[in-house]
Amino acid sequence: xxxxxxxxxxxxxxxxxxxxxxxxxxxxxxxxxxxxxxxxxxxxxxxxxxxxxxxxxxxxxxxxxxxxxxxxxxxxxxxxxxxxxxxxxxxxxxxxxxxxxxxxxxxxxxxxxxxxxxxxxxxxxxxxxxxxxxxxxxxxxxxxxxxxxxxxxxxxxxxxxxxxxxxxxxxxxxxxxxxxxxxxxxxxxxxxxxxxxxxxxxxxxxxxxxxxxxxxxxxxxxxxxxxxxxxxxxxxxxxxxxxxxxxxxxxxxxxxxxxxxxxxxxxxxxxxxxxxxxxxxxxxxxxxxxxxxxxxxxxxxxxxxxxxxxxxxxxxxxxxxxxxxxxxxxxxxxxxxxxxxxxxxxxxx
Numbered sequence: 001x002x003x004x005x006x007x008x009x010x011x012x013x014x015x016x017x018x019x020x021x022x023x024x025x026x027x028x029x030x031x032x033x034x035x036x037x038x039x040x041x042x043x044x045x046x047x048x049x050x051x052x053x054x055x056x057x058x059x060x061x062x063x064x065x066x067x068x069x070x071x072x073x074x075x076x077x078x079x080x081x082x083x084x085x086x087x088x089x090x091x092x093x094x095x096x097x098x099x100x101x102x103x104x105x106x107x108x109x110x111x112x113x114x115x116x117x118x119x120x121x122x123x124x125x126x127x128x129x130x131x132x133x134x135x136x137x138x139x140x141x142x143x144x145x146x147x148x149x150x151x152x153x154x155x156x157x158x159x160x161x162x163x164x165x166x167x168x169x170x171x172x173x174x175x176x177x178x179x180x181x182x183x184x185x186x187x188x189x190x191x192x193x194x195x196x197x198x199x200x201x202x203x204x205x206x207x208x209x210x211x212x213x214x215x216x217x218x219x220x221x222x223x224x225x226x227x228x229x230x231x232x233x234x235x236x237x238x239x240x241x242x243x244x245x246x247x248x249x250x251x252x253x254x255x256x257x258x259x260x261x262x263x264x265x266x267x268x269x270x271x272x273x274x275x276x277x278x279x280x281x282x283x284x285x286x287x288x289x290x291x292x293x294x295x296x297x298x299x300x301x302x303x304x305x306x307x308x309x310x311x312x313x314x315x316x317x318x319x320x321x322x323x324x325x326x327x328x329x330x331x332x333x334x335x336x337x338x339x340x341x342x343x344x345x346x347x348x349x
Contacts, residue, residue, distance in 0.1 A: 055080050059087045060094065062202050062226030068213065069220050069235050079216060083209045087225055090208060093118050094201040107142065107195055110188040122197060122204050122306075123181045129200070129310035130176045132330040134322075137314030138286040140179065142194030143170040145282065148291075152274040161280055167289035174286045202226025203265055203309030210305075222259075227305040229263035247296035247338055255336055255344050257301060262333065265308035267316050268297030285317045292316040295337045302332035311335070323347035 053076040055066045066083060070076035093116045095101040099108075102119050106112040112119075126139045147170045151162045161167075173192040180187040188195075197204075206225040213221055213231065220235040222228065230240045239260040243253030247270055257264055269281025269292050283292035298316045302308040311332050315323055323335050327349035334348045 051076070053077070053080065055084070057084075059205060059225040060091055060198070060202050061097070063224075064226060065222075065224045066209070067222040067224075068218055070218070079213060079218060082216075083212060083223075086208055086212055087205055090118060090201075090205050094122070094197050094205075096196060096198070103195060103197060106186055106188075110191070110193065112186045114184065115186050117183075118204075118208075119186065120181060120183055122200065123179070123186065125204070125306055126197070126200055126310065127176055127181070129307070129314065129330060133311065133314030133318065133326055135176070135286060136317050137199060137310045138174060138176050139195050139197055139199065140174045140176050140193055141284045141286050142196040143173040143192060144284045144286070144289055145196060146170075146194065147289075148274045148280055148282075152280065157275075159275060159277075161275075171286070171289045199267070199313035200306055200310045203263070203305035203307070206263065206305035223305075225305075227263060227265040227309045228259070229305040230259040230261060233260045244297070244299050244336060244338075246342075248342070254338060254342075255299075257299070257336070259301070262301055262303060263305035263308045264299060264301050265305060265312045266297050266299040267309075267312040268295070268338075269293070269316070270296060283313060283316050293340075294319070296340060296342075297338045299336040300327070300332055301334045302330070307332055320345060320347060324349060 051070065051073060053068050053070060053073070057064050064087070066080055068076060068079065070079065092098060092100070093102045096103060098104060102112060102116050106115070126137070129137045147162050147166055151157055173190055175190070178189040178193065180189060202225060206223050206227045206229050209225055210223045210229045210231055213223065219232045221231040222240055223231065228242060234240045239258035242257045242259055242264055244255045244257065244266055246252045246254040247268055267283060269283045270278050272282040274280040279293065280291045284290070285292065295316060298312045300308040300312040300315065302311065307330055311326065311330055315326065315335055318326070320337060324347050327333065327335060327347065332349060334346055337345045337347070339345060
């Protein structure tokens with residue numbers, strides 16, 4: 001079996017450290033050219049068009065990118081460096097793979113004294129979106145992840161998945177209500193609990209980078225640290241154009257979304273599968289311990305990337321008729337559901 005650098009074999013089956021696939025295709029910018037070359041001179045009356053600057057890399061195991069426009073190349077490079085410093089700082093809080101991270105310490109010890117302020121803030125956000133989705137989004141599903149990974153990590157694993165008794169035991173160790181969170185401590189109230197922030201941390205980090213850039217006077221910029229957030233419109237004056245990739249093929253978009261001061265996130269279980277058939281994947285129903293197979297993918301447009309990230313995960317296990325009220329309650333705008341037959345159904349708040 002050939003293992004790719006992201007720990008997923010060519011068939012998309014989990015084989016080590018998880019990374020999130022690139023669901024979003026971003027268009028509308030050309031590296032190394034000025035906006036004047038893009039026909040955008042009128043967007044910057046009375047002054048020279050700024051240059052396009054771009055960075056690509058990885059943040060929290062997800063493909064990441066930063067697209068910004070700035071007239072001063074040296075300042076742009078400084079802004080990008082400062083943004084990446086912020087990403088790396090937050091990774092040391094939220095990473096599941098760095099044994100020294102605050103999250104790993106919490107999972108290891110079942111409590112954390114004097115937690116980083118960012119962890120407390122993100123757990124408060126997570127609780128809000130857990131309530132908004134009726135518990136469908138729940139960061140305490142790490143015991144289910146551990147169970148499925150262990151089950152399918154051995155040769156000749158039962159293709160029907162873990163036993164009902166083992167699933168029920170893992171479910172008993174889930175529940176966002178079973179954490180005590182305040183500025184002084186985070187405590188798991190039940191033995192064997194574990195936390196994963198992979199369903200919201202990329203969005204949170206995207207927001208933090210966007211806020212850092214906004215505070216430094218940056219506008220007309222697209223930030224993607226695992227999820228995508230637009231600061232203002234594209235410099236040409238039109239919205240940013242973001243394509244949702246077809247879940248069945250990487251070379252086409254199934255829908256194109258216009259973003260202007262909004263964020264988008266897409267969740268789907270088909271690219272991080274525990275088994276070759278795709279029946280079992282990394283998006284869990286915390287109430288039953290089953291895996292999400294209702295949709296091929298779910299995309300959410302919201303004011304912040306953290307909101308979009310959490311809701312796209314939670315809505316993945318919920319019926320369509322619940323979407324509009326959840327979006328409205330959480331302050332999101334619209335959701336796009338790719339059904340198993342390939343149709344795209346959208347719901348608004």
